[in-house]
Each structure stands twice: as structure tokens, then as C-alpha cells.
Amino acid sequence: xxxxxxxxxxxxxxxxxxxxxxxxxxxxxxxxxxxxxxxxxxxxxxxxxxxxxxxxxxxxxxxxxxxxxxxxxxxxxxxxxxxxxxxxxxxxxxxxxxxxxxxxxxxxxxxxxxxxxxxxxxxxxxxxxxxxxxxxxxxxxxxxxxxxxxxxxxxxxxxxxxxxxxxxxxxxxxxxxxxxxxxxxxxxxxxxxxxxxxxxxxxxxxxxxxxxxxxxxxxxxxxxxxxxxxxxxxxxxxxxxxxxxxxxxxxxxxxxxxxxxxxxxxxxxxxxxxxxxxxxxxxxxxxxxxxxxxxxxxxxxxxxxxxxxxxxxxxxxxxxxxxxxxxxxxxxxxxxxxxxxxxxxxxxxxxxxxxxxxxxxxxxxxxxxxxxxxxxxxxxxxxxxxxxxxxxxxxxxxxxxxxxxxxxxxxxxxxxxxxxxxxxxxxxxxxxxx
Amino acid sequence: xxxxxxxxxxxxxxxxxxxxxxxxxxxxxxxxxxxxxxxxxxxxxxxxxxxxxxxxxxxxxxxxxxxxxxxxxxxxxxxxxxxxxxxxxxxxxxxxxxxxxxxxxxxxxxxxxxxxxxxxxxxxxxxxxxxxxxxxxxxxxxxxxxxxxxxxxxxxxxxxxxxxxxxxxxxxxxxxxxxxxxxxxxxxxxxxxxxxxxxxxxxxxxxxxxxxxxxxxxxxxxxxxxxxxxxxxxxxxxxxxxxxxxxxxxxxxxxxxxxxxxxxxxxxxxxxxxxxxxxxxxxxxxxxxxxxxxxxxxxxxxxxxxxxxxxxxxxxxxxxxxxxxxxxxxxxxxxxxxxxxxxxxxxxxxxxxxxxxxxxxxxxxxxxxxxxxxxxxxxxxxxxxxxxxxxxxxxxxxxxxxxxxxxxxxxxxxxxxxxxxxxxxxxxxxxxxxxxxxxxxxxxxxxxxxxxxxxxxxxxxxxxxxxxxxxxxxxxxxxxxxxxxxxxxxxxxxxxxxxxxxxxxxx
Numbered sequence: 001x002x003x004x005x006x007x008x009x010x011x012x013x014x015x016x017x018x019x020x021x022x023x024x025x026x027x028x029x030x031x032x033x034x035x036x037x038x039x040x041x042x043x044x045x046x047x048x049x050x051x052x053x054x055x056x057x058x059x060x061x062x063x064x065x066x067x068x069x070x071x072x073x074x075x076x077x078x079x080x081x082x083x084x085x086x087x088x089x090x091x092x093x094x095x096x097x098x099x100x101x102x103x104x105x106x107x108x109x110x111x112x113x114x115x116x117x118x119x120x121x122x123x124x125x126x127x128x129x130x131x132x133x134x135x136x137x138x139x140x141x142x143x144x145x146x147x148x149x150x151x152x153x154x155x156x157x158x159x160x161x162x163x164x165x166x167x168x169x170x171x172x173x174x175x176x177x178x179x180x181x182x183x184x185x186x187x188x189x190x191x192x193x194x195x196x197x198x199x200x201x202x203x204x205x206x207x208x209x210x211x212x213x214x215x216x217x218x219x220x221x222x223x224x225x226x227x228x229x230x231x232x233x234x235x236x237x238x239x240x241x242x243x244x245x246x247x248x249x250x251x252x253x254x255x256x257x258x259x260x261x262x263x264x265x266x267x268x269x270x271x272x273x274x275x276x277x278x279x280x281x282x283x284x285x286x287x288x289x290x291x292x293x294x295x296x297x298x299x300x301x302x303x304x305x306x307x308x309x310x311x312x313x314x315x316x317x318x319x320x321x322x323x324x325x326x327x328x329x330x331x332x333x334x335x336x337x338x339x340x341x342x343x344x345x346x347x348x349x350x351x352x353x354x355x356x357x358x359x360x361x362x363x364x365x366x367x368x369x370x371x372x373x374x375x376x377x378x379x380x381x382x383x384x385x386x387x388x389x390x391x392x393x394x395x396x397x398x399x400x401x402x403x404x405x406x407x408x409x410x411x412x413x414x415x416x417x418x419x420x421x422x423x424x425x426x427x428x429x430x431x432x433x434x
Numbered sequence: 435x436x437x438x439x440x441x442x443x444x445x446x447x448x449x450x451x452x453x454x455x456x457x458x459x460x461x462x463x464x465x466x467x468x469x470x471x472x473x474x475x476x477x478x479x480x481x482x483x484x485x486x487x488x489x490x491x492x493x494x495x496x497x498x499x500x501x502x503x504x505x506x507x508x509x510x511x512x513x514x515x516x517x518x519x520x521x522x523x524x525x526x527x528x529x530x531x532x533x534x535x536x537x538x539x540x541x542x543x544x545x546x547x548x549x550x551x552x553x554x555x556x557x558x559x560x561x562x563x564x565x566x567x568x569x570x571x572x573x574x575x576x577x578x579x580x581x582x583x584x585x586x587x588x589x590x591x592x593x594x595x596x597x598x599x600x601x602x603x604x605x606x607x608x609x610x611x612x613x614x615x616x617x618x619x620x621x622x623x624x625x626x627x628x629x630x631x632x633x634x635x636x637x638x639x640x641x642x643x644x645x646x647x648x649x650x651x652x653x654x655x656x657x658x659x660x661x662x663x664x665x666x667x668x669x670x671x672x673x674x675x676x677x678x679x680x681x682x683x684x685x686x687x688x689x690x691x692x693x694x695x696x697x698x699x700x701x702x703x704x705x706x707x708x709x710x711x712x713x714x715x716x717x718x719x720x721x722x723x724x725x726x727x728x729x730x731x732x733x734x735x736x737x738x739x740x741x742x743x744x745x746x747x748x749x750x751x752x753x754x755x756x757x758x759x760x761x762x763x764x765x766x767x768x769x770x771x772x773x774x775x776x777x778x779x780x781x782x783x784x785x786x787x788x789x790x791x792x793x794x795x796x797x798x799x800x801x802x803x804x805x806x807x808x809x810x811x812x813x814x815x816x817x818x819x820x821x822x823x824x825x826x827x828x829x830x831x832x833x834x835x836x837x838x839x840x841x842x843x844x845x846x847x848x849x850x851x852x853x854x855x856x857x858x859x860x861x862x863x864x865x866x867x868x869x870x871x872x873x874x875x876x877x878x879x880x881x882x883x884x885x886x887x888x889x890x891x892x893x894x895x896x897x898x899x900x901x902x903x904x905x906x907x908x909x910x911x912x913x914x915x916x917x918x919x920x921x922x923x924x925x926x927x928x929x930x931x932x933x934x935x936x937x938x939x940x941x
Binding site for chain 2: 002004014015016017023027028029038039041043046047048049051058061062066074076077079080081085086088090092114115118124149152155163207209234237240259260261262264280284285287288293295297300303304305306312314315316318319320321333334336339342345346347350368370386421424
């Protein structure tokens, strides 16, 4: 082939690179491994992840749920996972129709009118929601509950640092765990949005209807973030509470934990704000014969057309993970989504009932909960959790001191449908003997 | 009555409704174990005013086999890398190894919770650390963060690092006057959008008639003392290596700015030349391009950032470090721009990318680059007689042509792209870069052999002949797909962005 194009050696291919910039040695990366060697090496590393093998009650933004086996089979189809962004609709209808269904499912689950084709994850979706609120209201202050996932708040802070947006934190009520009642005094004519998470990082459900009424009375938006999407099978949808922007982490919808990613961000708004949305959108379209198909649409918001005036710099979505969430929601369906949510709530309630019976233990917040709750123990939570991990092979929760000072004895417990009664009883036993 | 009959499937291009249109009340496709704890009234757990009252009406009710058939039928409407060459310029559609998929699904990784204690995730952190080391060596830039979730996310991260560095260097925290980011007119749209997100104004640099950065224009833009940096793709989006790269970097550095490289085109350089040696300060890589992680119909991507030691302090936190034999998450980084994503990035993509690097080895990485460039050069050679090649320079891993000759007959780039579908290929990137009228940007990657390249060249040449002999054939393409060209303008005018239940007809 070299000869066919008039060259002699592979080096001739790189003649446009100045000689002093060409590497004169081999890269100091490892030598090639065969399949057998490679699998042995990764398996060996995987064995050093003790956390993957324990009975787990870890939540805090990433959740263990049952995912029907067909989810992975479908996303492993070459036609889905080795396709590109569907810029050529005639040969991308599979991807496009799946996204259209995803958008519909997200709307139905959140109670909203328009959803995009997905964001990187819940945390970046929240940051984009804050930027969007500034565009919609042309106001420059947001008030975020300090009970929003602490890492999400960090991401928002990074995104807004050069956007001329000030983020203030609103305290949580020490009794209920919900956002503090005195919030009202802090909202003024500069406030673009109130940002809450529900259920919040402590597992407590916020009163979204009251919050949206408060926000709207001052011309601000309500942004609701959700880390546990399964909660929507039971809880009133943010849309039904008159929320303006809903973002959620979609990991719970059939996506493996995979040490934090790839996950998928859900992003849904009111129809009147659709053109201010970031990210990709798929819409219905027809060909000359009147056959229905789907295309990427409203692209004039996006960076490849609008460059620096775009609503966001986002280019990829999380297509394959959005597909996984789509397959999950369709397989579980109307009934399954409600049953999973119900089981999570019942099992978490059972675990909380048992734990608060133990001497020295209490449930820290009184607010209503879904499947997570904060336990206040008799001693340092980190040490207690370590002991349970080592002696009982149970990851009993997340020490709150990792994120909040002065919470040494508190830890966050999450119970889902995958936790059996035996596991919950073992947790309770372990705590009582710790 | 006959006209009401809908074929289930033609076995070639099956019909398939939306899942909502297939839904049958009461049908289910899942089974959970029965609840094994005492059930208490749900109102005692969640007060009624916080509960859903819509019974999730509208959510589909289908069986497992309904779901399988639904998606398998839809999948047959997609083109994919596994079907054939996917020559999208700038997108690097290379083969996605199944071995990498297996690695990402090892339970010890896929079942690992991101808030597991460091001690319980040593293997996972080791993967991150080793990939960081490999990417540092490949780019010649020692500081690495794998946190950004995509290329554009990496751009934003890198540009925020430049801003943090300049703010600290120039005025110790007070507002710096350097607020202009220079970007060539050939750049990806994400570049200006990312610069804007970091609070910079965008100044556009012209390209020369050879398709390279105009050094004189660069010097002029750099002469006002307000330049924060330059965002450059190299090889650029015309597929040409910026031979003056050292001088370009020098001009920017002397003006007090930093150089950001968009690493979208690293598939032309791995094992051959390193951005760090060229004078680049910070770069993002696309694991979903150069390192073969699947594109997944639009994502997930992964956009690691690599930087000089001067910029290392500003990388996102936490950073994975090695201390003795232990891997740790370092969050004590006071100058960091902050966190850009919850947890540590698109971890599953890191597993696949490390698997790619390890299966190729240092020699295989270089060979892949050679093959990628050779393939593009071969296409350039094969098409130059029939299509206008706007720049004479020898292309690297991708080559740009235009529709200049065909447009005389009214056949444009879009038509050529659509006709290519009838020949069994996915079209090339079209109308990008924006500075080339009627651009067709072709990137074959290393994952095609000579036979397929010959077929591609023959197809393109055949289309060039059709454009003269039978332009209508090309203008109405594609002819072989399930659906024809869709009315995109109509779709944007009255957007229908979701399915809605039909209002019940009155009985």
C-alpha cells in the first residue's frame, strides 16, 4: 500500500512532523499482553476490590438495584454500542427511536413536559440546570440546600465559578432533615432558583409543592435534583409539584455501580423553556412518503451551530446508558417501577424500625423517608463501619463525617429490593454487637 | 379491510411501533421476589401528600419478549462499526474490542460502589493510576486527571485550569486582564463553547490558504497583552499537522498565554510524537476515539486531561496518587479548579482504555497510528482524481475533500453522503470544518483493510460519475433504506419531542 501511494517506509507518512518532534524511542508503556494474560491481570486487580464482594447498604448517589438480564444483552448489540451519534437519520433510526422513547419515559417518570437525550450524570445535569436558570430568569443568585449531595454541590460550584452566578447554601432543619423553614427570608429579586434534592442526601423527602410556590412567588425557579430515580415509582413527581427543572441520576435504572460511572443524567423541563435547554433532543419527523421517523432537532441551541453562544458546550450524551435506562423502564413497566419502589420503602422502614430499637442507636431525622436514612450510633461511625466490614463482611453505610463536620457518630444507610431480610437482620445484629 | 393489515416483519426491514403503542394493560416483563419483611401501611412510611397519585399511567406494560423483539427490530435500522467502515472524520470510529467489554463487566469492578473506602477499592484505584501513567507517557504531559466525562467536558476542565493558573500567576487571585482565548476558524464548536463557559471571550484566528494556522495573524492577536491562551487541534480538523507548532506555542508563551490542545486527533500521533514535546501545556484525550471505547450511539465518552507539572496543582480533585504500595484519593489540593463530576469519571471507559493500551503494547500503539495515517493517505490518493482536494498538504489520519466539481451539476455534499449509504457505507463527516465549503471529512481509522478501502474509493468515484450522468439518482438518495430523507426543518418548526397518549375517543 505504501508503494501504491508513492512512499517507501512508514516513516514517510510523518514527513510533515518536524524531525526533532518525532519520538526516537518506543513509548514507555507496557509490552502487549495476550487475552489470557490480560484477563488474568484485570481479574487480579478486581480481587483487590473487597468492597465489591460485601453485603452492601451503601447509597449516597449510587445504588444497588436489580436489573433485568435483558438490559445488558440489548445494550451489547453491536448495532447500538458501536454506532455513532445519529447524525444520519436514515441509518440511525434504532438509536433515534430509542432516545425518543427515553425522552417520553423521563417525562412520564418526572411529570415534566420535555426531556433531553441525556447528560453525563446527575451532578453535571444539576450544574447545567443552574446555568439554565440564570439564562431563563436573567438573575444571578441561586440558593441550594446544603442537603443536596455534597459532591453535586462541588460540581455546581466548579461550573458557576466563572459564570457570574453566586451560590448560597441553605441550612437543613436539625429535627426534620428537610430544608430550613427560614429559607423564605433569603429569596429576593436576584434569586434565579432554589435548588433542592429530594429525597435529599439524608434520605428525607422535601415538600416540593411548598418550595415551588415559594420560588414562584418571588419569580424564581425551583430546580429539583434526584439521586435515587427509583423513588419516583412511589413519590409524587416533581412535575406534579410545579417544579421548573428536574434533573436526576439515572444509575438506579438498570445501570451497574461500576465505581461511579458511566451513569446517565436525566434533564426535564417545562415546554416553554425547551429552547433554553442544554443537550441533544430527538423529535418526530416524516419523509416524503409520509413515513414516521425521528431526527435530532432544535440543534440551533447547540455548540456545533452556535459555538460560543450555545446553551452548553455539551456534545456527547450518554446514549448507551440512556438505552440501558430505557430498556429497564420498559421491562419493569408501570407495575414493576411501582413495586420496586414499594419494596425499597418497606425494607428501609423495616431496617430503620429494627435499628432504632437497639440501645444507643437512633434515627437522626424525623422527616419522611424513602430508602435511605441517617443512623446516629453510640460511637465513632467510621470505626464502627470498619469493624462491621472486617468482621461481618457488611458495608453498613457511609460515615457522614466524610462530608459533614460534627457528625462523627452518624452514618447513612440505604436499603433496596436487593437486600434480603436475612441481610437486614445481619446488619442489625452486627450493629448491636459492635 | 385489506389495507389495515400490517406486516409484523419483512425480515429485512421490520416495522416497529413505539413501545407505548405496543403496550397492553396488565402485561408484565419482570419478576421480583415477594416482599420478605412485614408490610406496614405505606401511608405510615410516606405521608399521602408526598405520594404519586397517577398510577404511572402511560408507562408501558409489555412482556420480556416484547421488549427483546422491540429493540432487536430497531437495532436493524442502525449502521454500526461492526457492520463496516464508518469514515466519520474527527470521530475516529475504530473497532471496539469485545475483550474490553469483558474486562469492564468483571464483577469486582462493575459491582464496586464509588463510595467504598479506599482500602476496599485498591484494584479499582490501581486501574486509574496505571491509565494515568500511560496517558502521561503517550502525551508527554505528566499531570493527568481522568475525571471529565467527555471531550467537551475535558476542554472545559483544561480551560478552567488555564484560567486558575493565570489568575494565580498574574494577580494572586484578583481579576486578571487576560480574558481572550484564541481559537482557529477550523476548530470544533465545542472549543468556543467551552471557552465561553470558563468566562473567556473568543478571538478567531484565520487559517492560511495551505490550511494551517496563520502565524502572522496569531502574532497580531498576541500583541495586545490580553491573551489567555490558544486552543489548537493538531493535526488540525483539516487533517494537517501544524508543522509550525513549536513556533506557535512559543508565540503564545511569549505573550504570556498557555496552549491548550484539543486531542480529538491523537489517533494520528500516538507513539509518533508527543504534545508535551511540542510545547503544549494542557490537552484532553477522547478515550472513545483514540482508545477505542465504544461510542454507544452518542456516548458515554471520557475526556481525560493531561498537563505540564506547572499546571498539575489546578487539576480537578480528587486525584488518584500512589503512596508506597497503596493507592489513595488526594482531595487536599487547595489550588484545584474543583470537582467536575461526582465520583471519579466514567470509570467503565477507563477499564476499556487501559485494556486497549495493554493489548496493543507500545509497538502496537505505534502500528495502529501508522495504519490509520496510511489508510487516510490511501483514500486521499484514490479520490483526488474525482473530487476537489482543497489543500495540497499531505493529510495525516483524515482527509478533506469538497463537492466543488459535483455542485456544478447541482449535486452537493449532502447528496453524495446520502448516496454513499446506498453503497453500504456510513457517510463521512459533512460540512465540517466550517471554513471549507461543502466539506467532506474522511477518516477511515486503522480498522479497515485494503479491500474495503478499495471498495470505498470505487464507490465514491462511482458517485462522482453518477453526479454527472444521472444527478437525479444522487439527489434522491438514499434508495435502499427503510425510510427516506426526513423533513428536519418541519421537525424543528413544530417539535414533537415525546409520545403522548391519544385522547380517548367518545364512545
